[in-house]
Amino acid sequence: MPELPEVETIVRDLQALLVGRRADWIRVRLNKIVKTGPRRLGRLLTGARVQAVKRRGKFIIIEFNDERYLVIHLKMTGQFLWQENSNKWPKHVHVIIGFDDGGELLYRDIRQFGYFMGFSSSEYITWQKEKPVGPDPFEINEENFARLLKNRRGRIKPLLLNQLVISGLGNIYVDESLFAVGIHPLTPAESIDEEQARRLHKEIIRILNKAIELKGSTIANYRGVSGRGGEFQKRHQVYHQQGEPCPICSNEIKRTVVGSRGTYFCPNCQKL
Ligand SMILES: [Zn+2]
Missing domain, CATH: 3.20.190.10 (MutM-like, N-terminal)
Known part of the structure; x- marks a missing residue:
């Protein structure tokens, strides 16, 4: 999607x-x-x-x-x-x-x-x-993002996928962002402290900006209006990389399922 x-x-x-x-x-x-x-x-x-x-x-x-x-x-x-x-x-x-x-x-x-x-x-x-949608990651600063996560029940990945909490993120960019800050996708949101939340927001913005610059990720059939695909899939660190070595620690990237979504992470860099 x-x-x-x-x-x-x-x-x-x-x-x-x-x-x-x-x-x-x-x-x-x-x-x-x-x-x-x-x-x-x-x-x-x-x-x-x-x-x-x-x-x-x-x-x-x-x-x-x-x-x-x-x-x-x-x-x-x-x-x-x-x-x-x-x-x-x-x-x-x-x-x-x-x-x-x-x-x-x-x-x-x-x-x-x-x-x-x-x-x-x-x-x-x-x-x-x-049809309310949550704020776009670009519309809020680190402080407001940290506030969004504060006192939330549930695991971090499903929370970030919830368009009412924050809009625009899906499976690819949530997995990539959580990897970038070393947060396991099943981490309870309430256990993420303010400093981690600020870093997470910073990484989300960095990754989204890079992906926009490369015109998105082509997985399956995404194309821009010109008919050309994006290039960001070549920069994915964990998404669809199961079995590959982690770019940071060389341990194997794993695939699991979180809330019925295929989820990619490094069990060594993202400890629960
Ligand atoms: Zn790793």
């Missing part, structure tokens, strides 16, 4: 491509992708011009003029592709938005878990209230 760096990469790609362009038509080939209804989405966005593309946690928000919003969650396998002067749509393309200069934004999703929602401004405000 795309996490913060991958979604941020897509948002930046879309921002560069779409701002100023006007949506001329919308074609929905698989109705269930558009939760707010395909016809309504067509009425809402046809003729509207893109003003900005933003990210809220792992949601992509495309803002059109007249306060119309398109909200997208890519879930497991959602991808955007851009094409010009082509009338062919590849397999698994479920939504196409045609723009005024002939460019087409294609939404492709093999497993079909991703979704679109079209909102007026009041609906958008309601959605933000009904």
